[in-house]
Amino acid sequence: MSIRIGLLGYGNLSRGVESAIRQNADLELVAVFTRRDPSGVRIQTPGVGVYGTDEIEKWTDKIDVLVLGGGSATDLPEQTPKYAKLFNVVDSFDTHAKIPSHFANVDAAAKESGHVGIISVGWDPGMFSLLRMVSTAVLPEGKNYTFWGKGVSQGHSDAIRRIPGVLDARQYTVPVEESVEKVRSGANPELTIRQQHTRECFVVAAEDADKAAIEKQIKEMPNYFADYDTTVHFISQEELNANHKGLPHGGFVLRSGVTGLEKEHKHIIEYSLKLDSNPEFTGSVIAAYARAAYRLQKEGQTGCKTVFDVAPVYLSAESPEELRAHLL
Amino acid sequence: MSIRIGLLGYGNLSRGVESAIRQNADLELVAVFTRRDPSGVRIQTPGVGVYGTDEIEKWTDKIDVLVLGGGSATDLPEQTPKYAKLFNVVDSFDTHAKIPSHFANVDAAAKESGHVGIISVGWDPGMFSLLRMVSTAVLPEGKNYTFWGKGVSQGHSDAIRRIPGVLDARQYTVPVEESVEKVRSGANPELTIRQQHTRECFVVAAEDADKAAIEKQIKEMPNYFADYDTTVHFISQEELNANHKGLPHGGFVLRSGVTGLEKEHKHIIEYSLKLDSNPEFTGSVIAAYARAAYRLQKEGQTGCKTVFDVAPVYLSAESPEELRAHLL
Numbered sequence: 001m002s003i004r005i006g007l008l009g010y011g012n013l014s015r016g017v018e019s020a021i022r023q024n025a026d027l028e029l030v031a032v033f034t035r036r037d038p039s040g041v042r043i044q045t046p047g048v049g050v051y052g053t054d055e056i057e058k059w060t061d062k063i064d065v066l067v068l069g070g071g072s073a074t075d076l077p078e079q080t081p082k083y084a085k086l087f088n089v090v091d092s093f094d095t096h097a098k099i100p101s102h103f104a105n106v107d108a109a110a111k112e113s114g115h116v117g118i119i120s121v122g123w124d125p126g127m128f129s130l131l132r133m134v135s136t137a138v139l140p141e142g143k144n145y146t147f148w149g150k151g152v153s154q155g156h157s158d159a160i161r162r163i164p165g166v167l168d169a170r171q172y173t174v175p176v177e178e179s180v181e182k183v184r185s186g187a188n189p190e191l192t193i194r195q196q197h198t199r200e201c202f203v204v205a206a207e208d209a210d211k212a213a214i215e216k217q218i219k220e221m222p223n224y225f226a227d228y229d230t231t232v233h234f235i236s237q238e239e240l241n242a243n244h245k246g247l248p249h250g251g252f253v254l255r256s257g258v259t260g261l262e263k264e265h266k267h268i269i270e271y272s273l274k275l276d277s278n279p280e281f282t283g284s285v286i287a288a289y290a291r292a293a294y295r296l297q298k299e300g301q302t303g304c305k306t307v308f309d310v311a312p313v314y315l316s317a318e319s320p321e322e323l324r325a326h327l328l
Numbered sequence: 329m330s331i332r333i334g335l336l337g338y339g340n341l342s343r344g345v346e347s348a349i350r351q352n353a354d355l356e357l358v359a360v361f362t363r364r365d366p367s368g369v370r371i372q373t374p375g376v377g378v379y380g381t382d383e384i385e386k387w388t389d390k391i392d393v394l395v396l397g398g399g400s401a402t403d404l405p406e407q408t409p410k411y412a413k414l415f416n417v418v419d420s421f422d423t424h425a426k427i428p429s430h431f432a433n434v435d436a437a438a439k440e441s442g443h444v445g446i447i448s449v450g451w452d453p454g455m456f457s458l459l460r461m462v463s464t465a466v467l468p469e470g471k472n473y474t475f476w477g478k479g480v481s482q483g484h485s486d487a488i489r490r491i492p493g494v495l496d497a498r499q500y501t502v503p504v505e506e507s508v509e510k511v512r513s514g515a516n517p518e519l520t521i522r523q524q525h526t527r528e529c530f531v532v533a534a535e536d537a538d539k540a541a542i543e544k545q546i547k548e549m550p551n552y553f554a555d556y557d558t559t560v561h562f563i564s565q566e567e568l569n570a571n572h573k574g575l576p577h578g579g580f581v582l583r584s585g586v587t588g589l590e591k592e593h594k595h596i597i598e599y600s601l602k603l604d605s606n607p608e609f610t611g612s613v614i615a616a617y618a619r620a621a622y623r624l625q626k627e628g629q630t631g632c633k634t635v636f637d638v639a640p641v642y643l644s645a646e647s648p649e650e651l652r653a654h655l656l
Contacts, residue, residue, distance in 0.1 A: 019587055130640060267602065272598045280588055
């Protein structure tokens with residue numbers, strides 16, 4: 001019997017999960033819930049219904065894991081604890097500073113109702129966190145580095161689009177190759193924000209807009225751009241649509257550490273992702289952890305978990321025997 | 329209170345574990361056991377005794393985890409099940425084909441005595457296995473590639489040393505950069521053995537030896553060299569001692585997979601290790617899994633485990649709260 005997955009929300013991330021479910025024979029999408037008018041939402045999986053969120057409580061016996069596709073700013077802090085009372089849940093909560101309180105809220109709700117909630121699943125937080133944590137445990141004396149990109153930052157793209165006179169925009173976060181190489185060499189550099197990433201912006205401006213003023217406003221925007229070397233290219237909407245409509249992303253996690261009685265030996269652990277589609281890869285990670293959430297609860301576990309708490313074997317559709325025979 | 333570690337054997341690997349224990353404040357080396365004359369074994373940790381293996385049974389109350397430093401060919405198949413009856417154990421069993429039977433033997437012994445045995449710990453099997461497994465679960469449609477090196481293969485170096493006229497030798501396994509690049513590009517190539525690795529040999533020959541005959545014998549040696557492009561350099565013992573005495577190693581695990589309704593998006597996951605000291609890095613991984621073995625048994629778990637079965641949180645000396653706050 002398949003593991004029955006429900007999706008709350010139907011944005012990029014949920015579509016990524018929907019696509020991933022089709023690549024996993026033991027997972028089955030059974031319902032999509034939306035705050036919009038369900039009749040206006042067309043999904044990609046034949047035979048699966050779209051329902052209003054007000055109907056979700058009727059599904060407690062028909063869904064094994066509810067995946068929450070909402071945003072970290074306002075949706076998930078409320079939704080994840082709320083729905084952990086009814087379902088096993090998985091989210092991709094990524095506001096690092098608020099993880100401890102989110103964890104506590106989900107843990108209380110999930111323990112009370114006997115469910116499992118896995119939070120902050122994706123690639124960062126998610127796979128990158130897993131690699132940082134395991135590498136730090138293996139090489140306790142060392143330094144971690146995380147570089148993101150080259151990839152589209154939707155938050156930065158949105159920030160540019162809010163500038164008057166801007167019609168559309170795409171922002172790429174780009175790691176500084178020279179700094180990545182320095183880390184790879186084992187030099188353990190201290191890197192400023194500027195030395196880690198550059199920002200490249202492709203902007204469609206209104207015909208009568210003051211491009212110099214827009215460029216200045218972007219480059220001086222606090223938090224988003226002021227601390228970075230930023231390049232701005234003005235292009236046409238056609239060019240943006242043709243060359244910048246994808247959502248590629250990726251990055252690197254490196255741990256540089258030492259061993260030996262005199263700490264004389266250096267070691268570099270590097271994990272890198274090159275992703276054509278950020279939401280589809282994130283959705284694929286979530287699909288694997290949805291499987292884990294279901295299995296953990298079946299074994300009697302409850303409460304909030306993160307990628308740190310899930311033994312790898314729970315992520316795979318293959319049996320432990322198969323995994324040991326082929327992948328160990 | 330520290331986790332008390334015992335070491336069985338005192339070769340390169342055990343010395344790597346000994347060194348790692350000194351970098352982990354919660355681990356403590358309490359005894360080393362040897363089949364040699366204990367009075368002839370000098371270890372690096374002040375105040376820790378060396379004992380004959382015949383004394384090991386007296387230590388069941390004084391050791392939390394026994395690390396087995398022996399070889400996979402003859403030592404571990406016998407030792408790991410035997411000592412799993414007395415202690416929690418960790419080994420680095422690496423004969424891939426025999427993992428299922430080794431697992432079964434250790435599982436039976438550990439379950440009967442109420443211990444935990446973690447087998448096949450290190451970097452391959454070990455960290456590489458973990459990455460292959462998790463990456464395969466996340467991207468179920470794709471292909472795995474493993475490249476080893478550049479690094480010293482002790483088995484291949486030994487094979488060369490057994491040739492008459494050879495006084496000393498060091499063999500490096502080198503990944504074929506062109507093939508690694510092809511995999512990184514997402515091309516999913518089918519690679520022959522020859523396309524994956526080359527072998528580079530540094531050989532010290534006796535003064536009167538027939539170097540051409542030695543080179544021919546190396547290059548035609550079945551399994552070890554015949555299927556590879558092999559280069560042989562004759563050098564002096566001084567040069568070998570000066571430039572080739574270290575045990576560096578490393579390699580790459582790549583998963584190349586697709587997502588999307590039309591499988592139109594490619595993703596590359598790459599994990600790489602650059603290790604100055606193979607035995608010290610392996611020892612560091614073992615130290616982290618020794619901590620896990622102790623904790624798992626304390627929680628009431630028993631039986632044989634691999635890296636697939638251990639939740640990452642068990643590997644770290646930090647608390648789950650600290651890990652979530654800083655590394656998630």
